[in-house]
Amino acid sequence: MATTEESKSVESLTRVDIVGTGLSSYAAHIFHQELRRVLAEVGHSTPAATWQRISQQLLRPEHPYTLHQLMYYSTFRTWDPAVHGPPPSWIPNLGSARLTNLGQLLESKGVELLGSQYANPIDSYSAFQRWSVQHPERYFQLVFEEESIVFHKQPHCILDTSNEAIPGGQWLPGAALNIAESCLASKGKKTDSSTAIIWRDEGEDELPLKTLTLAHLRALVSQVANALECLGLQQGDAIAIDMPMNVYAVTAYLAIILAGFVVVSIADSFVPNEIRVRIQISKAKAIFTQDHILRGAKKLPLYSRVVEAQGPLAIVIPADGKSMGLQLREGDLSWDDFLSCSNHLSRPNEYKAVVQPIEAHANILFSSGTTGEPKAIPWTHVTPLRCSTDAWAHQDIRYGDVFAWPTNLGWMMGPYLIFGSFLNGATIALYNGAPHGHSFGKFVQDARVTQLGVVPSLVKTWKSTGCMASLDWSSIRCFCSTGEASSPDDYLWLSGRAGYKPVLEACGGTEVGGSYVGGSLVQPQSFSCFSTPVMANELVILDESGNPFPDNEPCIGEVALVPIMLGASSTLLNADHDSVYFKGMPFFRGRQLRRHGDMFERLVGGFYKAHGRADDTMNLGGIKTSAVEIERVCNKAHEAVLETAAIGVQGPNGGPDQLVIVAVLKKGNQIGLDELQKIFSLAVSSKLNPLFKVSAVAVVPEFPRTASNKVMRRVLRSQFTKKMNPSMTSKL
Numbered sequence: 071m072a073t074t075e076e077s078k079s080v081e082s083l084t085r086v087d088i089v090g091t092g093l094s095s096y097a098a099h100i101f102h103q104e105l106r107r108v109l110a111e112v113g114h115s116t117p118a119a120t121w122q123r124i125s126q127q128l129l130r131p132e133h134p135y136t137l138h139q140l141m142y143y144s145t146f147r148t149w150d151p152a153v154h155g156p157p158p159s160w161i162p163n164l165g166s167a168r169l170t171n172l173g174q175l176l177e178s179k180g181v182e183l184l185g186s187q188y189a190n191p192i193d194s195y196s197a198f199q200r201w202s203v204q205h206p207e208r209y210f211q212l213v214f215e216e217e218s219i220v221f222h223k224q225p226h227c228i229l230d231t232s233n234e235a236i237p238g239g240q241w242l243p244g245a246a247l248n249i250a251e252s253c254l255a256s257k258g259k260k261t262d263s264s265t266a267i268i269w270r271d272e273g274e275d276e277l278p279l280k281t282l283t284l285a286h287l288r289a290l291v292s293q294v295a296n297a298l299e300c301l302g303l304q305q306g307d308a309i310a311i312d313m314p315m316n317v318y319a320v321t322a323y324l325a326i327i328l329a330g331f332v333v334v335s336i337a338d339s340f341v342p343n344e345i346r347v348r349i350q351i352s353k354a355k356a357i358f359t360q361d362h363i364l365r366g367a368k369k370l371p372l373y374s375r376v377v378e379a380q381g382p383l384a385i386v387i388p389a390d391g392k393s394m395g396l397q398l399r400e401g402d403l404s405w406d407d408f409l410s411c412s413n414h415l416s417r418p419n420e421y422k423a424v425v426q427p428i429e430a431h432a433n434i435l436f437s438s439g440t441t442g443e444p445k446a447i448p449w450t451h452v453t454p455l456r457c458s459t460d461a462w463a464h465q466d467i468r469y470g471d472v473f474a475w476p477t478n479l480g481w482m483m484g485p486y487l488i489f490g491s492f493l494n495g496a497t498i499a500l501y502n503g504a505p506h507g508h509s510f511g512k513f514v515q516d517a518r519v520t521q522l523g524v525v526p527s528l529v530k531t532w533k534s535t536g537c538m539a540s541l542d543w544s545s546i547r548c549f550c551s552t553g554e555a556s557s558p559d560d561y562l563w564l565s566g567r568a569g570y571k572p573v574l575e576a577c578g579g580t581e582v583g584g585s586y587v588g589g590s591l592v593q594p595q596s597f598s599c600f601s602t603p604v605m606a607n608e609l610v611i612l613d614e615s616g617n618p619f620p621d622n623e624p625c626i627g628e629v630a631l632v633p634i635m636l637g638a639s640s641t642l643l644n645a646d647h648d649s650v651y652f653k654g655m656p657f658f659r660g661r662q663l664r665r666h667g668d669m670f671e672r673l674v675g676g677f678y679k680a681h682g683r684a685d686d687t688m689n690l691g692g693i694k695t696s697a698v699e700i701e702r703v704c705n706k707a708h709e710a711v712l713e714t715a716a717i718g719v720q721g722p723n724g725g726p727d728q729l730v731i732v733a734v735l736k737k738g739n740q741i742g743l744d745e746l747q748k749i750f751s752l753a754v755s756s757k758l759n760p761l762f763k764v765s766a767v768a769v770v771p772e773f774p775r776t777a778s779n780k781v782m783r784r785v786l787r788s789q790f791t792k793k794m795n796p797s798m799t800s801k802l
């Protein structure tokens with residue numbers, strides 16, 4: 071498909087061009103007429119305004135994707151990103167901006183907070199973001215008031231920065247609460263009869279959705295918390311969860327925290343050794359798991375993996391919700407037997423939350439391990455507030471919303487979904503099955519999901535299989551994406567599935583408890599770009615000598631974070647926190663910056679673009695280049711290419727990095743390595759730098775990925791470094 075530079079301008083498109091995208095002659099005629107009408111109405115407006123009209127009024131999900139591409143690329147054909155910034159894929163209107171969480175707050179307090187410079191939520195957003203950095207305590211006070219937080223002891227203040235030994239500041243010192251109790255509290259608009267969870271089990275596409283009210287969820291969680299007390303554990307003990315993110319898992323998660331224990335989150339895809347390591351590091355005393363994971367007709371083992379990992383006392387839930395399909399170890403409990411532990415109580419469905427000092431641990435999570443060993447990161451009872459306030463501002467989660475994000479409690483987006491939804495009065499939508507096919511999409515349609523979270527690899531699968539055709543996703547207000555850098559073309563497709571709703575990127579980390587850079591519904595959005603540092607957060611981009619670039623200039627470099635961040639980690643269980651995040655970092659306005667390890671570009675117009683991990687950058691002939699930048703070009707170099715990974719490999723005699731492109735081809739495609747090398751070389755030299763040379767290419771069936779699906783370039787690098795020798799300079 072033609073890209074920006076190759077396509078015709080939108081004004082010069084003919085009916086024949088439109089027929090070429092797959093529309094019938096008659097449909098193309100109608101579309102072309104409509105296009106002419108829209109172009110006449112917008113007159114000499116900017117391409118951005120033209121795209122708004124075309125995307126919102128002409129293009130429909132059932133149109134061939136090639137038509138969507140033709141419209142997008144031809145509209146922005148003459149757009150110069152160096153002058154205007156990246157092309158806006160979506161622009162807010164004032165009416166809908168005023169309804170967002172940020173918009174409502176700004177409309178009621180904008181003048182009070184920003185003074186006479188306040189205009190409206192769209193024009194004043196950037197000033198408000200800067201204000202929130204300068205006044206985090208006032209900002210969070212306002213947002214906390216919107217959420218269902220139940221304090222048993224009020225904090226002395228919101229933020230205390232007086233102790234230099236705590237570079238991130240002390241948040242809500244002196245406060246006592248239990249964050250699970252806050253999730254379950256009916257407060258504000260959230261009542262006992264509000265829907266807390268809406269879900270469907272795989273294979274039940276045609277059955278009605280199942281729902282749980284807040285009161286019902288609270289009763290279930292209380293029953294589990296009562297039963298946990300019967301296990302003879304000590305307050306503060308760690309209890310693991312290793313199972314799909316379904317209603318049982320969410321219930322167990324909240325119950326563990328409600329009863330004063332600490333959740334250890336283990337992703338359900340891990341092999342026994344990975345489970346063992348996580349249990350050992352966290353010293354978990356019990357584990358919630360399932361007998362199997364049901365995926366279509368397949369039964370994947372889960373309990374047996376926990377047993378092989380020599381996991382502690384297991385509470386085992388039957389995957390089919392009915393009968394246990396296996397024999398348990400001595401001492402392990404079936405879900406029913408476990409629940410019956412609380413039968414002697416007069417009110418097993420009621421539980422008084424164990425009130426915690428705010429700095430008590432609530433959850434131990436593990437990072438993905440993209441850069442090295444996964445880090446064991448404790449979340450305190452403050453970190454969930456980071457999730458909820460990020461979700462409030464940046465995904466605009468409000469009362470009545472239905473928030474879905476196919477993930478697992480073992481990844482930070484699992485807990486993020488819980489706190490982001492419940493503390494803001496939204497419903498969680500859980501699909502108990504694989505999210506890769508049509509059934510998941512139908513669930514999104516039937517549950518009337520309003521915010522759908524994704525990771526880029528999932529969208530790539532949906533797009534390449536076409537499995538989401540003919541679904542009605544019009545209830546979606548925005549998509550949210552995280553995990554790794556996305557492809558603009560994939561997100562053009564995604565946005566178009568819901569009638570061009572924005573795709574809000576979010577980038578942060580498990581140790582942040584949220585994002586440091588993201589999007590919002592009060593700013594224009596651009597595919598695969600970030601429109602703002604998150605509220606009350608400040609980032610700087612460092613040059614090669616470690617000096618911050620000025621914050622109003624386009625630049626590219628490693629991101630460093632101003633460490634005052636609500637909920638960010640201050641300890642690690644398996645590494646030294648200070649060495650990992652602070653040691654050797656430069657100072658900025660008197661504070662040592664916090665390392666994050668990402669490469670970012672600041673673009674014209676205040677947008678940001680991710681360039682992958684700093685560890686994945688390479689030095690090509692003296693020019694520092696990010697892997698993601700090269701991959702963006704190579705992914706589009708030929709239609710047989712599904713995805714690519716760019717790695718810099720040291721030659722056998724040292725010297726500069728040699729660029730190796732590893733590719734995965736689309737199913738059923740074949741292409742010779744010589745030809746592929748020519749294609750990639752041409753793409754890289756013509757689109758990035760004429761001096762860049764592709765030294766070698768390889769085709770693999772799939773990339774090594776972390777369990778959370780991120781490409782592990784470090785593994786490819788080490789494989790190919792071993793393979794490189796003087797006699798193999800060009801082919802691997």
Ligand SMILES: Nc1ncnc2c1ncn2[C@@H]1O[C@H](COP(=O)(O)OP(=O)(O)OP(=O)(O)O)[C@@H](O)[C@H]1O
Pocket residue numbers: 437438439440441442443444445551552553554555556575576577578579580581666667668680682683780
């Ligand atoms: N929207 C996004 N676009 C680009 N990259 C992203 C995005 N969201 C997350 N990332 C990447 O994921 C990282 C956070 O993931 P996570 O906390 O799981 O740790 P990790 O870096 O993958 O693992 P480890 O710290 O163990 O190496 C970010 O620092 C960034 O590199």
